[in-house]
Amino acid sequence: MAIQSMMKKMKPRIIALLTDFGGKDYFVASLKAVILSINPRVEIVDISHEVEAYNRLEAAFLLKAVAPYFPQGTIFLAVVDPGVGSDRKIILVKGKKHFFTGPDNGLLIPAAEEEGLIEVRELRAEKYFLPSWSRTFEGRDKMAPAVAWLSRGVPFESFGPIAASFEKLVFPEPSFLPLEIRAEVIHSDRFGNLITSIPVQPFLDWFKKKKESALILSSRKRRWPLQYVPAFAYGLSHQPLILPGSSGFMEIGWKEASAASHLRIRPGDKITIKMVKSKKRLNKNVGK
Amino acid sequence: MAIQSMMKKMKPRIIALLTDFGGKDYFVASLKAVILSINPRVEIVDISHEVEAYNRLEAAFLLKAVAPYFPQGTIFLAVVDPGVGSDRKIILVKGKKHFFTGPDNGLLIPAAEEEGLIEVRELRAEKYFLPSWSRTFEGRDKMAPAVAWLSRGVPFESFGPIAASFEKLVFPEPSFLPLEIRAEVIHSDRFGNLITSIPVQPFLDWFKKKKESALILSSRKRRWPLQYVPAFAYGLSHQPLILPGSSGFMEIGWKEASAASHLRIRPGDKITIKMVKSKKRLNKNVGK
Amino acid sequence: MAIQSMMKKMKPRIIALLTDFGGKDYFVASLKAVILSINPRVEIVDISHEVEAYNRLEAAFLLKAVAPYFPQGTIFLAVVDPGVGSDRKIILVKGKKHFFTGPDNGLLIPAAEEEGLIEVRELRAEKYFLPSWSRTFEGRDKMAPAVAWLSRGVPFESFGPIAASFEKLVFPEPSFLPLEIRAEVIHSDRFGNLITSIPVQPFLDWFKKKKESALILSSRKRRWPLQYVPAFAYGLSHQPLILPGSSGFMEIGWKEASAASHLRIRPGDKITIKMVKSKKRLNKNVGK
Numbered sequence: 001m002a003i004q005s006m007m008k009k010m011k012p013r014i015i016a017l018l019t020d021f022g023g024k025d026y027f028v029a030s031l032k033a034v035i036l037s038i039n040p041r042v043e044i045v046d047i048s049h050e051v052e053a054y055n056r057l058e059a060a061f062l063l064k065a066v067a068p069y070f071p072q073g074t075i076f077l078a079v080v081d082p083g084v085g086s087d088r089k090i091i092l093v094k095g096k097k098h099f100f101t102g103p104d105n106g107l108l109i110p111a112a113e114e115e116g117l118i119e120v121r122e123l124r125a126e127k128y129f130l131p132s133w134s135r136t137f138e139g140r141d142k143m144a145p146a147v148a149w150l151s152r153g154v155p156f157e158s159f160g161p162i163a164a165s166f167e168k169l170v171f172p173e174p175s176f177l178p179l180e181i182r183a184e185v186i187h188s189d190r191f192g193n194l195i196t197s198i199p200v201q202p203f204l205d206w207f208k209k210k211k212e213s214a215l216i217l218s219s220r221k222r223r224w225p226l227q228y229v230p231a232f233a234y235g236l237s238h239q240p241l242i243l244p245g246s247s248g249f250m251e252i253g254w255k256e257a258s259a260a261s262h263l264r265i266r267p268g269d270k271i272t273i274k275m276v277k278s279k280k281r282l283n284k285n286v287g288k
Numbered sequence: 289m290a291i292q293s294m295m296k297k298m299k300p301r302i303i304a305l306l307t308d309f310g311g312k313d314y315f316v317a318s319l320k321a322v323i324l325s326i327n328p329r330v331e332i333v334d335i336s337h338e339v340e341a342y343n344r345l346e347a348a349f350l351l352k353a354v355a356p357y358f359p360q361g362t363i364f365l366a367v368v369d370p371g372v373g374s375d376r377k378i379i380l381v382k383g384k385k386h387f388f389t390g391p392d393n394g395l396l397i398p399a400a401e402e403e404g405l406i407e408v409r410e411l412r413a414e415k416y417f418l419p420s421w422s423r424t425f426e427g428r429d430k431m432a433p434a435v436a437w438l439s440r441g442v443p444f445e446s447f448g449p450i451a452a453s454f455e456k457l458v459f460p461e462p463s464f465l466p467l468e469i470r471a472e473v474i475h476s477d478r479f480g481n482l483i484t485s486i487p488v489q490p491f492l493d494w495f496k497k498k499k500e501s502a503l504i505l506s507s508r509k510r511r512w513p514l515q516y517v518p519a520f521a522y523g524l525s526h527q528p529l530i531l532p533g534s535s536g537f538m539e540i541g542w543k544e545a546s547a548a549s550h551l552r553i554r555p556g557d558k559i560t561i562k563m564v565k566s567k568k569r570l571n572k573n574v575g576k
Numbered sequence: 577m578a579i580q581s582m583m584k585k586m587k588p589r590i591i592a593l594l595t596d597f598g599g600k601d602y603f604v605a606s607l608k609a610v611i612l613s614i615n616p617r618v619e620i621v622d623i624s625h626e627v628e629a630y631n632r633l634e635a636a637f638l639l640k641a642v643a644p645y646f647p648q649g650t651i652f653l654a655v656v657d658p659g660v661g662s663d664r665k666i667i668l669v670k671g672k673k674h675f676f677t678g679p680d681n682g683l684l685i686p687a688a689e690e691e692g693l694i695e696v697r698e699l700r701a702e703k704y705f706l707p708s709w710s711r712t713f714e715g716r717d718k719m720a721p722a723v724a725w726l727s728r729g730v731p732f733e734s735f736g737p738i739a740a741s742f743e744k745l746v747f748p749e750p751s752f753l754p755l756e757i758r759a760e761v762i763h764s765d766r767f768g769n770l771i772t773s774i775p776v777q778p779f780l781d782w783f784k785k786k787k788e789s790a791l792i793l794s795s796r797k798r799r800w801p802l803q804y805v806p807a808f809a810y811g812l813s814h815q816p817l818i819l820p821g822s823s824g825f826m827e828i829g830w831k832e833a834s835a836a837s838h839l840r841i842r843p844g845d846k847i848t849i850k851m852v853k854s855k856k857r858l859n860k861n862v863g864k
Contacts, residue, residue: 014324016317022766023311023599024626026642026823029592032621033645036590040619040647043328045320050312053767054832066314069321069428071328082832085807135807137822140645190310191341231373231423246425247314256342256370302612304605311599331616333608338600354602357609357716359616478598479629519661519711534713535602544630544658 013151014043016070018063018078019139020051030140031077034130038148045070054082056107058267060169061187061195063111065247067098076111077139077147078102085135090123090143091166092150092159099156101147103138106169124160172197176206179275185267186249192258194265198250198273210275215242217252217263219271224263226252226273242273301439302331304358306351306366307427308339318428319365322418326436335364342370344395346555348457349475349483351399353535355386364399365427365435366390373423378411378431379454380438380447387444389435391426394457412448460485464494467563473555474537480546482553486538486561498563503530505540505551507559512551514540514561530561589727590619592646594639594654595715596627606716607653610706614724623652630658632683634843636745637763637771639687641823643674652687653715653723654678661711666699666719667742668726668735675732677723679714682745700736748773752782757849762825764843768834772847774826786851791818793828793839795847800839802828802849818849 015035021027028049035044047066051059059080067076074097081103089104096116100108101123109117123142128149130141146159174183174197181203187195207228215226217240227241235241235255240263245251252271253259260266303323309315316337323332335354339347347368355364362385369391377392384404388396389411397405411430416437418429434447462471462485469491475483495516503514505528515529523529523543528551533539540559541547548554591611597603604625611620623642627635635656643652650673657679665680672692676684677699685693699718704725706717722735750759750773757779763771783804791802793816803817811817811831816839821827828847829835836842 014328016321020766022626024624025765026623026638027766029621029623029642030645030822033592033642033647033650036619036621037645037647040590043324045317045324047314047317048312050310062314066317066321069318069325071321071325074321083809086809088809134820134822136819136827140822189313190308190315233371233374233376243424244422246318246422246428251424302616304609331612333605333612333620335602335605336600338598350602354605354609357606357613359609359613362609477601478596478603521659521662521664531712532710534606534710534716539712 013041014045014071014074015147015151016045016047016066016074016076017049018047018051018059018076018080019049020053020055020059020080021049021139023049027137027139030137031079031144034140034144035148035151038145039152042148042151047076051080054080056080056105056169057171058187060107060110061171061247063100063107064114067111068115070098072097073099075099075101075147075151076108077143078107079139079143080107081105081139084138089163089166090138090146091163092121092123092146092156094118094121094156099147099150101143101150104163104167106167109166109168110171119156120163120166121156122160122163125158128154128159174198174202176202181206181273183271183273185252185265185269185271188260188267189251192254192260192262193245194252194259194263194267195245195247196250196252196271200244200248200250203250204244207275213275213277216274216276217242217271218274219263219265219269222263232256301329302333302359302362303435303439304333304335304354304362304364305337306335306339306347306364306368307337308341308343308347308368309337309427311337315425315427318425319367319432322428322432323436323439326433327440330436330439333358339368342368344368344393344457345459346475348395348398349459349535351388351395352402355399356403358386360385361387363387363389363435363439364396365431366395367427367431368395369393369427372426377451377454378426378434379451380409380411380434380444382406382408382444387435387438389431389438392451392455394455397454397456398459407444408451408454409444410448410451413446416442416447462486462490464490469494469561471559471561473540473553473557473559476548476555477539480542480548480550481533482540482547482551482555483533483535484538484540484559488532488536488538491538492532495563501563501565504562504564505530505559506562507551507553507557510551520544589617590621590647590650591723591727592621592623592642592650592652593625594623594627594635594652594656595625596629596631596635596656597625597715599625603713603715606713607655607720610716610720611724611727614721615728618724618727621646627656630656632656632681632745633747634763636683636686637747637823639676639683640690643687644691646674648673649675651675651677651723651727652684653719654683655715655719656683657681657715660714665739665742666714666722667739668697668699668722668732670694670697670732675723675726677719677726680739680743682743685742685744686747695732696739696742697732698736698739701734704730704735750774750778752778755851757782759847759849761828761841761843761845761847764836765827768830768836768838769821770828770835770839770841770843771821771823772826772828774849776820776824776826779826780820783851789851789853792850792852793818793847794850795839795841795845798839808832 091104093100095112172184217226229235379392381388383400460472505514517523669676671688748760793802805811
């Protein structure tokens with residue numbers, strides 16, 4: 001019995017970090033040092049620290065894409081925080097499966113709402129901060145100790161009052177018309193794949209009715225034929241492909257190359273995907 | 289006894305990751321989240337995620353250079369996978385000291401053959417995949433759960449049948465002539481050191497016979513005097529050095545600077561190293 | 577009792593790594609593989625591997641900024657080592673709170689002196705090296721095994737004799753005049769904030785006497801009005817800000833943008849901060 005209870009206590013709990021701190025500074029290691037000083041047994045996992053500086057939307061997308069794969073009880077600390085040192089709140093969010101902590105600027109909310117958001121609290125209990133804290137690095141001085149204490153079993157309710165309100169952040173919603181989707185690019189990944197704001201299942205429902213049709217991608221007054229494929233390996237070379245992405249959104253890619261470079265499309269750009277009746281018609285159109 | 293057996297069970301096993309996923313996306317963290325959901329006690333070590341996109345040869349070189357230093361039983365998951373989603377196989381390789389998992393495109397083989405390759409199996413047992421898996425991210429949906437189950441003690445034989453065949457990947461072999469070596473650059477490291485395809489010991493055997501001779505490096509119709517040194521600290525400034533590299537291959541470097549930049553030589557480039565009788569002769573030649 | 581003693585033995589000890597090895601090679605993973613082969617229970621934390629190649633001053637700054645946050649007993653392995661393979665010493669430093677290991681080129685000393693330097697030893701005991709060690713990668717072959725054995729409890733005194741002397745590295749000292757500070761930029765962080773050589777408390781003492789005064793920043797014959805703020809959120813846009821940095825030094829920043837890019841100031845550049853009596857006077861001066 002003693003051993004079993006000991007085993008349970010030693011059960012590692014995970015703190016996962018997502019920031020725009022980059023890899024060349026002492027910032028990320030400071031978070032880890034503070035966390036391990038308070039809870040030496042916690043497992044720390046890096047999601048990414050290469051979020052574009054100040055880009056909350058990108059961070060929210062990454063967090064929403066990866067959070068479902070983490071074990072029950074994982075605590076996410078996500079810091080993209082242009083308002084650091086101001087009176088913007090720091091919040092703790094309890095979801096159905098995980099905890100989320102970070103600045104109150106909306107970046108935590110899409111991931112929490114995806115699994116079911118239960119409660120949002122303000123981080124106010126100063127006894128869980130570092131003894132002397134700066135106003136320029138609240139990630140290290142307030143948030144890191146808070147998540148470390150949370151991982152040690154301090155109850156969620158102890159960190160502060162329920163937030164009267166909190167910031168939301170909404171991903172751009174695509175418009176589905178019978179023969180057209182209007183959407184936006186929300187992320188460009190390492191390979192230059194363009195993650196769109198079009199969720200996979202609605203796209204497949206829209207597309208499956210007319211599988212013999214051809215697709216045309218347009219953006220910034222330029223256009224290209226677009227091939228739907230289930231995976232890159234099935235695509236033609238030398239033209240954009242659209243395929244179901246691993247994040248739950250449709251992606252525009254290029255076989256063993258960067259769609260972002262070939263198409264010169266970037267996150268934030270509007271795109272339109274049109275359906276045309278026959279492939280003959282498509283070629284004619286594009287040839288114009 | 290109970291405690292000892294518990295200790296043994298808790299013995300951490302290592303999963304080491306090598307990919308071309310980069311650091312700015314959710315890809316690497318997805319692998320880790322899946323692995324830790326299945327085996328919370330495993331130790332995950334990053335080798336690199338900055339392999340050039342789709343560059344199997346570079347990944348194979350890195351894996352071969354680092355694998356011998358990892359403890360017995362380490363499981364390597366290496367994903368550089370332009371064929372993702374196609375019918376290319378996923379394989380598990382048992383070597384004399386380690387396990388290797390990844391796409392069947394040759395990248396695992398040089399490291400496994402270095403230590404002694406025992407058996408190659410196809411990853412087929414769907415019960416070890418994530419319940420719903422995509423065709424665009426088999427690293428997360430098939431390979432990560434497989435290595436996690438392997439680290440928990442599921443027998444190697446359970447993951448699928450012995451592979452009838454598998455892809456090989458061969459490093460370029462240098463040609464040794466009495467007064468000349470023809471070789472290739474296989475990697476340029478962070479410092480701009482050029483790792484050649486020339487193994488250290490054969491080079492030293494070739495070179496030691498004529499230690500008073502001078503060396504000339506040529507590539508792409510240009511040439512430079514080349515100084516052999518046992519370590520950078522012994523080299524002259526302002527000229528290329530050749531020295532035994534820590535990966536087991538000869539490296540061409542530059543003292544506190546980038547040989548790659550100074551020489552404008554890149555991975556894939558052919559190089560020739562010539563021996564000339566006297567240093568006088570060398571200077572005359574180079575002066576032409 | 578047996579369990580308690582077991583728990584104590586399992587207490588994780590931390591080895592924290594700081595290098596200029598970059599993320600694209602096998603270098604960092606080699607250190608980790610060697611360490612985990614010797615001590616599978618140690619926790620390895622990356623500080624950064626993106627120190628500019630050969631830049632000891634940057635590494636010393638990062639180490640000094642982050643070390644105080646790590647738990648008692650943490651072992652730092654810091655390798656920025658242009659002299660690798662030469663007869664420069666490798667040293668182990670015992671501070672009041674931590675251990676530090678690396679090449680004898682000064683990079684460890686500011687962090688160790690900050691907490692109180694107790695003793696410096698030369699790493700000489702070859703029985704703690706890898707059996708066959710190269711001269712090009714002493715980090716992997718000598719230092720990594722040494723810190724791993726140290727983390728397993730081998731006494732500090734076992735690794736070699738007390739160093740008769742060791743290299744120092746001194747951060748540039750600012751000059752405080754009544755109406756002027758002359759200083760240097762020692763680091764540019766991920767956001768383009770310029771960390772100066774001006775410690776926070778002396779600056780605040782200098783500045784608080786004349787809070788109604790205005791500041792002018794000059795560097796390389798250019799100058800700008802400079803606003804003191806306690807945190808970015810309180811700053812004006814479109815001009816440089818000076819604020820207390822989280823590393824203990826004053827930082828010059830720009831609201832949600834890169835001061836380094838806007839001002840074209842880099843690490844190593846000299847800067848002057850002047851106090852002028854009235855804001856009116858400031859504007860006049862700057863208008864000239």
